[in-house]
Amino acid sequence: MIRFGRDVRRRLKDRVMAVLALACVALALIPLGSIVYTVVVRGASVVNPEFFTQIQPIPCSPGANLTCTQGGIGNAIVGTFLLLGLSSAIAIPLGLLAGIYLAEYGKGPLVFAVRFFADVMTGLPSIVMGLFIFATFQLAFPGFVFSAIAGALALAVIIIPFVARTSEEALRLVPGSIREAALALGVPKYRVTVRVVLSSAREGIVTGALLAMARVGGETAPLLLTAGGNSFYSVRLDQPIAAMSLVIYNFATTPYANWNALAWGAALLLVVIMLGLSIAARFLLRHRFHEQRIRG
Amino acid sequence: MVFPFRRGTRRALLHPTGSSWGDLLFRAGSGAAGFAILALLALLAVVLAINALPSFRAFGFGFLGSTAWNPVRDEFGALPFIYGTLITSAIALLLGVPVSLGIAIFVAELSPGSIRVPLTYVIELLAAVPSVVYGLWGLFVLVPLITTYVSPALQGALGFLPIFQGQIYDRNLFTAGVILAIMIIPTVSAVSRDALLAVPQHQREAALSLGATRWESIRIAVLSYARSGIFGAVMLGFGRAFGETMAVTMVIGNRNAISASWFAPAQTLSSIIANSAREGAAGSLELGAIVELGLVLMLVAFLINVFARFMVWRFLGKREGGLE
Incomplete structure (x- = not known):
């Protein structure tokens, strides 16, 4: 009975460790996915001809009565x-x-x-x-x-x-x-x-x-x-x-x-x-x- | 003497390789380029030492133990930056190494062969993202996430520890450590995966034949066999975390202070250099102090890398151990 219990524990541990290793892979993919997603979503909104040819615009402070231009890099x-x-x-x-x-x-x-x-x-x-x-x-x-x-x-x-x-x-x-x-x-x-x-x-x-x-x-x-x-x-x-x-x-x-x-x-x-x-x-x-x- | 060969062959036989002018020149040229690398490294140390001399004359070794940083009164010390660098690197290793090892075990031991290569590429993409993009992402995504959810939870659960006490600033040591942990994963997981793959198959078979489960064979026969290679991988990760600049500079808060709390802003050796080097006038004591910080950073990173490369080279053999 005791030997049987130990074997089950060993098998269980084997499974748990495999799942943990897989979880590590998933854990590393989360930041990668998040970086790619945010960079693409936030970056794509400014990518237009102006972005490729213009230089930096006048900074657009919140609340200031200025027309904000996008500018470029x-x-x-x-x-x-x-x-x-x-x-x-x-x-x-x-x-x-x-x-x-x-x-x-x-x-x-x-x-x-x-x-x-x-x-x-x-x-x-x-x-x-x-x-x-x-x-x-x-x-x-x-x-x-x-x-x-x-x-x-x-x-x-x-x-x-x-x-x-x-x-x-x-x-x-x-x-x-x-x-x-x-x-x-x-x-x-x-x-x-x-x-x-x-x-x-x-x-x-x-x-x-x-x-x-x-x-x-x-x-x-x-x-x-x-x-x-x-x-x-x-x-x-x-x-x-x-x-x-x-x-x-x-x-x-x-x-x-x-x-x-x-x-x-x-x-x-x-x-x-x-x-x-x-x-x-x-x-x-x-x-x-x-x-x-x-x-x- | 009649020579029964064509001209080129005759010339080659009469002038064995190594003795022609072309060979000598080429050998000298490529040799000079090879030694230029050693010379560059030596020059690096000398130039930094010369620039740091005013500061070393003024403060001596007390520089390393002083907490002063006052350009107006010309008082400078390195301790807060050394502290910030060590704590952020420690957090990075604490969080990054277990995850990297898990990845290495999965890729080398558990994954089916068909997904091994694509998975390796995807993890390596993490290394292709520039440091400053990590900083940008950290500033706008990670900082709000950690400030709102992670830090309060840690403070609630482990608040009895001094490192989790005090006010939670949005840019702090802990966030910098988390970003560094993500950044060292590609290095540590790739090098330790190579170490695991270098373990001979009979090690695993021996353990399995004794009735070990797969995890037991990995723990007993693979991990322990590869431990010096894995240790080298961890040291390489430490070296990367130790000198990483932009991502840290953007999320650590840049305050020259030593705080027990991980939720307080701080400064690392590399972030103070990035922040202040432009302000030091040529020949000033401030510039000397900043370059001396760079010298400290370089020497420690150099030692970590020498040690790590040595471990990895010894384990993997000279051929494969070279590049990340």
């Missing part, structure tokens, strides 16, 4: 893409070169150190990277602390170690036999790397670059200390520049209804762009694995 959209493009142009070649070094020449304790600390750097808080560029500019170029170039550099510092590690992983997936075949034909190693290995690992490298952009496209804290934000259109590298993430922060923390609405619109656009980048990266990755499975 055109300057911030331009700013975000400029910062992303500039930081990628700096970071992706450098990160890719470092990844080649790790994958193709990767032996010895120093290479291990580069790999390990690249991983550690991807885990450092982004605001530390922003503070680093901020402090560097305070020391070296005090006039340009808040500028597009400072913002791009801060994002680049965040991207470099990430791109280095993702491209290393992509290069490592290229079978050694391909390298050996090319080397056996008498091709110098650097040409094997550039023409054979890099082109085989193309999708993986592009995936890493896209994920890196998705990672920093929504960064706010480092830009707060470097890009600085701008209420107007600007594409000058030596001037402060607007960004969508800064718009969200600045407008969400004000009491003005029309600014809050723009923050939600900017959040919707930013999330769509970031998710688009992530999904594009996933699609490329799956495509590649699919090919490999067919070949293998």
Whole structure:
């Protein structure tokens, strides 16, 4: 009788634990669902041509006798893409070169150190990277602390170690036999790397670059200390520049209804762009694995 | 000497790989890029240290234990921010780790193979949402929810604890901790799922063959086997919560004070930097103090990450342990 009771308890516990694990999954999906729902519902109401082309409106305080205009975040959209493009142009070649070094020449304790600390750097808080560029500019170029170039550099510092590690992983997936075949034909190693290995690992490298952009496209804290934000259109590298993430922060923390609405619109656009980048990266990755499975 | 090969082959054989100029240049170039990463990390520490020097000269190690923050009288201390950072991270781990472990167990051990991959993608979407969007959502959705329902309920049920006493502010430590808990779930669940999947199948089979139920085999044979990997995952989550800035800055209330109550506004290392760095003039003691806070943040985050990576790498092997 007692043994029977214990068995029932054990089975019951097994079931309860399975249900609890499932409940954890559900619990994590609730905030995700809520975020997506509120961002879409509140953001969609301001998405129209004005939103993409205009700059910020006069704040519309409750009770004031002003006609409220919606305005837009055109300057911030331009700013975000400029910062992303500039930081990628700096970071992706450098990160890719470092990844080649790790994958193709990767032996010895120093290479291990580069790999390990690249991983550690991807885990450092982004605001530390922003503070680093901020402090560097305070020391070296005090006039340009808040500028597009400072913002791009801060994002680049965040991207470099990430791109280095993702491209290393992509290069490592290229079978050694391909390298050996090319080397056996008498091709110098650097040409094997550039023409054979890099082109085989193309999708993986592009995936890493896209994920890196998705990672920093929504960064706010480092830009707060470097890009600085701008209420107007600007594409000058030596001037402060607007960004969508800064718009969200600045407008969400004000009491003005029309600014809050723009923050939600900017959040919707930013999330769509970031998710688009992530999904594009996933699609490329799956495509590649699919090919490999067919070949293998 | 007659050489019976085509020109390219002959050149390759006469100049073995590694000795040509192209190879040397390429190797040097990529090597320089690799070491640029190490140099960047070193430069980061040096630049922050130089900027923090005025503050370190003025306050020494007493900076870490002081609660002053008065730009007018040039008195600065780090304690309230260290306290805020530790408490919010602790709440995040307290709430986020059990949920993440539950997800990892479900995905790795219980779910049918067909929903494993889509479920993983969906959880990873949580990581793709920018921090500032979490802050926006927190400000307009989570803050009212917690202030109206959760906090009063906690105060009613557990009000005898000092952490749940006192006035309930709408932006406070607790809300910041809850947002951080949501934000660390993708990291902690993904890395601990990898740790669980790395447990050899015979571990489970051995436990099941002894008559263990599925939960017993997970607890005895899987979780205990993977504990160092899971510990690494928790540390990675801690590192993320420790340095997270925007979402926290938007919901924590930004008050430089130490309160026992979790319902009181506070400030973290990262939120004070985000709030005040722009105000410090170059060379001022205030800027030095803010950069010194950044240095503290960086050093602790660095140590947490070194430790976490080490644990995860050791458990998963060098190949897979790399990226989140």
